[in-house]
Amino acid sequence: MKRNTWQREAVRQALGTSEGFVSAQALYSALRDTGSPIGLATVYRALSDLAVEGEADSLQQEGESLYRACTPHTHHHHLICRNCGLTVEIEADAVESWAASVAAQHGFTQPSHVVDVFGLCAACSRG
Amino acid sequence: MKRNTWQREAVRQALGTSEGFVSAQALYSALRDTGSPIGLATVYRALSDLAVEGEADSLQQEGESLYRACTPHTHHHHLICRNCGLTVEIEADAVESWAASVAAQHGFTQPSHVVDVFGLCAACSRG
DNA sequence: ATCGTTCTTGATAACGAAACTCATTACGGT
DNA sequence: ACCGTAATGAGTTTCGTTATCAAGAACGAT
Numbered sequence: 001m002k003r004n005t006w007q008r009e010a011v012r013q014a015l016g017t018s019e020g021f022v023s024a025q026a027l028y029s030a031l032r033d034t035g036s037p038i039g040l041a042t043v044y045r046a047l048s049d050l051a052v053e054g055e056a057d058s059l060q061q062e063g064e065s066l067y068r069a070c071t072p073h074t075h076h077h078h079l080i081c082r083n084c085g086l087t088v089e090i091e092a093d094a095v096e097s098w099a100a101s102v103a104a105q106h107g108f109t110q111p112s113h114v115v116d117v118f119g120l121c122a123a124c125s126r127g
Numbered sequence: 128m129k130r131n132t133w134q135r136e137a138v139r140q141a142l143g144t145s146e147g148f149v150s151a152q153a154l155y156s157a158l159r160d161t162g163s164p165i166g167l168a169t170v171y172r173a174l175s176d177l178a179v180e181g182e183a184d185s186l187q188q189e190g191e192s193l194y195r196a197c198t199p200h201t202h203h204h205h206l207i208c209r210n211c212g213l214t215v216e217i218e219a220d221a222v223e224s225w226a227a228s229v230a231a232q233h234g235f236t237q238p239s240h241v242v243d244v245f246g247l248c249a250a251c252s253r254g
Numbered sequence: 255a256t257c258g259t260t261c262t263t264g265a266t267a268a269c270g271a272a273a274c275t276c277a278t279t280a281c282g283g284t
Numbered sequence: 285a286c287c288g289t290a291a292t293g294a295g296t297t298t299c300g301t302t303a304t305c306a307a308g309a310a311c312g313a314t
Binding site: 060061063064065079081088090092094095098099102103106107108109110111112113114115116117118119120121122125 | 187188190191192206208209215217219221222225226229230233234235236237238239240241242243244245246247248249252
């Protein structure tokens with residue numbers, strides 16, 4: 001059975017108010033800074049659960065997992081600023097079908113894919 | 128100045144004879160199994176260098192870096208078997224231009240991207 | 255070939271992210 | 285309110301990777 005605890009809700013909220021992707025440890029620090037007595041392991045567990053349930057996106061960068069709140073249960077990709085972490089959700093229907101067909105061409109089944117675009121956002125480009 | 132040592136060459140060769148992506152530690156074990164007295168730190172450094180120079184691709188999976196030899200200095204992507212690690216290099220001109228245009232549409236400059244397709248290869252699909 | 259400089263190596267320590275442990279807490283159905 | 289059980293969290297452990305630094309090796313000059 002899945003239970004609703006204030007800790008999970010705190011993680012959900014903290015994630016929702018964060019700009020761009022954040023690490024589990026950063027989110028943990030942010031929560032502790034607000035006075036929350038939440039534990040680090042709980043933040044890891046909550047983020048992992050949210051990612052599995054589709055309420056958060058995760059990506060691996062430099063050996064750590066980063067998370068970001070997203071529209072639940074929709075498949076999409078991200079355009080991420082290398083400098084400030086600004087993230088834009090993008091749709092990529094063309095890429096979806098391309099990935100599926102490439103996999104099929106080589107006899108691969110159960111295809112999934114990782115597609116992320118990095119760059120410098122308009123603001124950081126000016127800086 | 129960059130120097131040529133037998134250790135770097137050993138890593139290059141070991142990477143070249145490996146199928147699919149391998150971890151630094153796996154490559155280190157393979158080298159030690161052949162009797163080479165190479166050090167772990169050296170394998171990490173050599174792989175990192177090869178990746179920077181474009182002689183190897185790297186990707187992050189489950190918190191560890193995996194490497195694979197590839198045609199030098201060409202940009203391409205991979206179709207990777209989740210089960211056995213078999214890797215196929217794929218070209219994706221359509222994706223290249225798509226990534227560039229999406230970035231431009233949102234005011235992003237200096238775009239780069241991560242595109243990898245995972246699945247089960249024909250052999251593993253039968254299993 | 256020898257020297258001297260400077261880069262590379264490698265055993266080990268240090269580091270950080272994440273998983274695990276398990277006694278305690280507290281959610282939710284009754 | 286009670287109880288079974290999932291969730292919590294402080295501490296510990298694991299694991300991949302990087303830093304340290306003395307000893308060794310490669311390259312250019314002689």
